Amino acid sequence: MPPAESPELDWEARSAAVVVPPARPRKLAKVPFVELAEGRLQGVVSSGSDIDRVYVSQFTAGDHTLSCSTNNNRPCGGLYGDYTCKHLDLLIDEAAVQFGAARVARYLRIEAEGTILHGTDLVRMTTWRVERSSAAGVFARFLRHLSYLELPGTAEPLPELHWFPATQLPSAKAVS
Amino acid sequence: MLGEFLAQTPTGVAETLETVAAFDEALTHGFGRLSEARQAALTGLAGAFGATPLGERLAEAAAKIVAGSPGDDHVAALAGGRSAALGAVHDALLTGLDTALGRDRAQWEPSPAPDAAGENLLSGVRTWLVELAVAGWRGVTEDLVSSADPLIEGLLAEPGRRRLAVLLDGFAAELRASSPLLTLPQLPVRRWADLWSRAMLLAQPGLPAHAAGQPVSGRFLPLGVDLHEHPTALQAQVHGVLETGGAARLVRVSVSAAKVDTITGAAVWRLLRGHTQLLAALAERRSLDLTGMTLLGSGDLIWDEAHATAGGPADPFATARVQLRQASAAPVPPLERHPVRLAEPVFLEAYQFAADGPLTVDTDRISAASPITAELAASASAMIGLLRWDAGRWLVQPLAVETTVKKKPVAVHSGDWAMGPSDPKAAKAEAAAGDAVGVLRERAGRLLRK
Incomplete structure (x- = not known):
């Protein structure tokens, strides 16, 4: 039996409208942190060669600049000219997995056309220039992000969460 | 009797929602630049309370906002008026539903004394909410959204303020994710007005703590x-x-x-x-x-x-x-009264949630953390569900379904995966994603050692 059509609900009139779909699951080892915030796609990328090193990589929305440096602000040697380094490539690929390429494109204000398979497809759709910026802010935001994992839970009801149903990505579950 | 009730809307609900929708429209465009029609929406909301003890206060608040010099107490008064209107909608729906289900509900007993912790943060929250209201959703910049970050961080550290903290954090995340708001194709008008109003109420000093x-x-x-x-x-x-x-x-x-x-x-x-x-x-x-x-x-x-x-x-x-038929229900705390809070457990037979009936399955409330799918719900012969109401109609959120898979009767429950998924494919995905906490802590440790 085919599934029933979703009820025709007026999205703008819905209290429980889904505005932010849940993040698509992805492996976190290479890119433990990625966010669309402060006018940038930014995050933390693990070094491919040195387990003790991480990079902070950033794409700026609007003026389309790039930055990549180690967590102690040493510039990434792979970033020169107008080309992204492998850390930036990894970051935007993982961002497209987590948020969906359309949301990344909209946030960065890239006019995306056609089918986008990987985040790096978005890189080619505009021109970029390198503008080094500090890693400290992103690093601080990653630590704040992690601090949520240390917050104690509660057994007191949080009635406001009725506005936030746990949902699923469209077609996330296969028909069994 | 349930089917009959679900198919109709209680008297007054449609008119009340029109008043709310007009207010939401004004909020969407911002109190900082109200056209005449939107000014009328604010005075209209106040007017709806004309015969009540709130009437005078709301009329004054609407006048101040229209005049362009609102204080946060005026904006809060209107948020209160909107909440009271939706509270009345909630009450009409729940009373009707209780009657249709034959469900007894106890009377509300007043709450104990308020919890005073973290009240200094609350004025910061109120100021932020007024700034949102003045700007209108399309005028909200990412900088304005981010200015709530320190407030949220402070509230999260106060266990007694978790409700407000969690609400603001979710709301701010949506505003940020929708950035740039200026060019967002469609705005969740009702939803954001809901979140904004509830946050304004929770940011008032002297709010009662939990029920006794x-x-x-x-x-x-x-x-x-x-x-x-x-x-x-x-x-x-x-x-x-x-x-x-x-x-x-x-x-x-x-x-x-x-x-x-x-x-x-x-x-x-x-x-x-x-x-x-x-x-x-x-x-x-x-x-x-x-x-x-x-x-x-x-x-x-x-x-x-x-x-x-x-x-x-x-x-x-x-x-x-x-047991469900005889079980009595608890009253809803006054400040939680809103149609979104309706989540009444019911047992339903297939004809009661058939595609052509008054009750449809809310597929947005089917979680990826349970084995229930929209397909299983659609083929169910019986269901335990939560009756919900949104965008003017009744919906059912499945908690458990009885259905037939490969000619065998099966029961699938929302909590089946609480100790880990039993389905091999889901278990594999869970195992791959499940060590997120470990990976994040290890990477953070590397950063911190520098």
Whole structure:
């Protein structure tokens, strides 16, 4: 039996409208942190060669600049000219997995056309220039992000969460 | 009788929603630049309360906002008026539903004294909310959204302010994710006005704390679990029947955890592992014996593993078929009255949620953390569900379904994966994503050592 059509609900009139779909699951080892915030796609990328090193990589929305440096602000040697380094490539690929390429494109204000398979497809759709910026802010935001994992839970009801149903990505579950 | 009730809308609901919608339209465009029609929407909301004790205060508030010099108390008054209007809609729907279901509901008892912790942060929150209202959604910049970050951080550190903290965090995340708002194709007009109004109420000083509680003992029979999630919060609300000395009561257990956005799907259950007995009862379909656990007047059990022991097997469908009809319900705390809070457990036969009937399955409330799918719900012969109401109609959120898979009858429950997914494909995905916490901590450790 085919599934029933979703009820025709007026999205703008819905209290429980889904505005932010849940993040698509992805492996976190290479890119433990990625966010669309402060006018940038930014995050933390693990070094491919040195387990003790991480990079902070950033794409700026609007003026389309790039930055990549180690967590102690040493510039990434792979970033020169107008080309992204492998850390930036990894970051935007993982961002497209987590948020969906359309949301990344909209946030960065890239006019995306056609089918986008990987985040790096978005890189080619505009021109970029390198503008080094500090890693400290992103690093601080990653630590704040992690601090949520240390917050104690509660057994007191949080009635406001009725506005936030746990949902699923469209077609996330296969028909069994 | 239920079908008849669900197919119609109680008197006054449509008119009230029109008043609310007009207010929401004004809020969307911003109190800083109100056209005449939108000014009329604010005075219209105030006018709806003309004959009530709120009337004078709302009229003054609307006049001040229209004149362009609102204080945060004026903006808060209108948020209160909007909330009261939706509270009335909630009451009309719930009273009608109780009658249709033959469900008894206790009267509300006033709450204990307010909790004063963190009140200095509240004025900052009110100021932020007024700035949003003045700007209108399309005028909200990312800088304005980010200015709430320190407030949210402060509120999260105050356990007594978790409700407001979690609400603001989810709201701010949506505003940020929708950035740039100026060019967003469609705005969630009702939703954001809801979140904004509730935040304004929770940011008032002297808000009553929880309903008063008393210790209860008895057998708790779970019906199913309703999961709530936003990027940094998770709540599992278990609905069930509590048997105490011959009486059966509808109660809820709510356990919640903070999280990060990359922990999602079936992996979220790991965040609640501190409540093992509760999760095991869900996964194994067992009852729980409670001794001296606190039950609030709102029907909320304050879960404490020390006051619970595992009971015998308890099929939620048996509970739903036998106990649900007689179980009495708890009253809704005044400040929680809003149609979104309606989540009444019911047992339904297939004809009651058929595609052409008055009740449709809310597929947006089917979680990736349970084996229930829209397809299973559509083919179900019976269902335990939560009756909900949104965008002017009744919906059902499945908590459990009885259906036929490969010619065999099966029962699929919302809490089946509470101790980890049983389906091999889902288990593999969960295992891959599940170590998120470990990976994040290890990477952060590398950064911190520098």
